[in-house]
Amino acid sequence: MGWLDLTRAALQAAARGWYVFPLTPRGKKPLRGFTDWERHATTDTDRIAAFWPRQPYNIGIACGPSRLVVIDLDQPKPGEHPPAGLAQQHPQNGEHVFRLLCAEHAQPYPDDTFTVRTRRGGTHLYFTPADGVRLRNSAGHNGGLGWLIDTRACGGYIVGPGSHVTQPDGTGPYKITRDPPPAPLPAWLAKVLAPAAPPSTSAADLLTSLPDHRLTKYGEAALRGEVERVATARRGTRNRALNTAAFNLGQLVTRGVLPAEMVTTALQFAAETANAEGDPNPSREIAAVIASACPQA
Incomplete structure (x- = not known):
């Protein structure tokens, strides 16, 4: 033509x-x-x-x-x-x-x-x-x-x-x-x-499936706050939110306030929950961001 x-x-x-x-x-x-x-x-x-x-x-x-x-x-x-x-x-x-x-x-x-x-x-x-x-x-x-x-x-x-x-x-x-x-x-x-209704992004709901650990009130509040940050991040801001949360929680892992396994699982779960809005970030990419910002986890 x-x-x-x-x-x-x-x-x-x-x-x-x-x-x-x-x-x-x-x-x-x-x-x-x-x-x-x-x-x-x-x-x-x-x-x-x-x-x-x-x-x-x-x-x-x-x-x-x-x-x-x-x-x-x-x-x-x-x-x-x-x-x-x-x-x-x-x-x-x-x-x-x-x-x-x-x-x-x-x-x-x-x-x-x-x-x-x-x-x-x-x-x-x-x-x-x-x-x-x-x-x-x-x-x-x-x-x-x-x-x-x-x-x-x-x-x-x-x-x-x-x-x-x-x-x-x-x-x-x-x-x-x-x-x-x-x-x-x-x-x-x-x-x-029509897109499926997104799962609950409440930090309380997300944390119920995590490994059973006793946390201090300070550690639990910090974890809930960062999980909420990641789970509710909008497209275009997800990696930045995940990187910030992983870095902040990594400091608490280093100080012994939070167990590394719990932090890794919580952040991975929260980031995958954010994917429900569409245009998902790959699971491998999520894990790489967590590992980079929070190497202790």
Whole structure:
């Protein structure tokens, strides 16, 4: 697809109210300088018309600002096989798995919506969430809808129609196959995709599962306070909160006020509880931060 065609496709997406930003030519990643793509994404036709003709940029669509939830039904890669729970049903691709999920919920396959065929023969189904519903991304069968099914919503982006991607695992265009406005996300799907209620972040609750030790009132109060700090930390502040808490409690371990085992377990548990808000920090990373700031634990 030529530069003018990509410019036209970007303008068409913006005309639908979708916030676009440039991806690398023939690629899927944000262009250098647009890594904060959610903030840079725009519907401003003048900016789009001035920028896109410079190079054949592919089109990224920021789902959150665009009020989109996109269900990505993929094709398996060579050598990729379904998980054990699905193997007996012999699913061929993400669409097949999604149809099985629809049947399981006694719901029709929701294909009466804006639809794009992806470069490897997969499908993007575009939906709009209900007012006040804020969904985030999901991936595969680990907390998502199922094998070969990803979703993109707040905090995610998709490669928009009109783009042409050249990658080692597949080359091809993103083509519109159905062109109605995106349908409302079915209520049953919104319910399945809704994040689980986070566990209690109360320090008292967290400490009930820790190794049984008798603590001084001072030690217990310090531990509760730092556990609360870590468990309630927001995204973007979690590692800093964990580092501070590990350092503070490490001083008490050194002085013999707190047992090292209890501190390590409490901080790991608190940090993993904070992950319930989404975009989790890996367990290994959590353990490394604790070990670095609190080597005595």
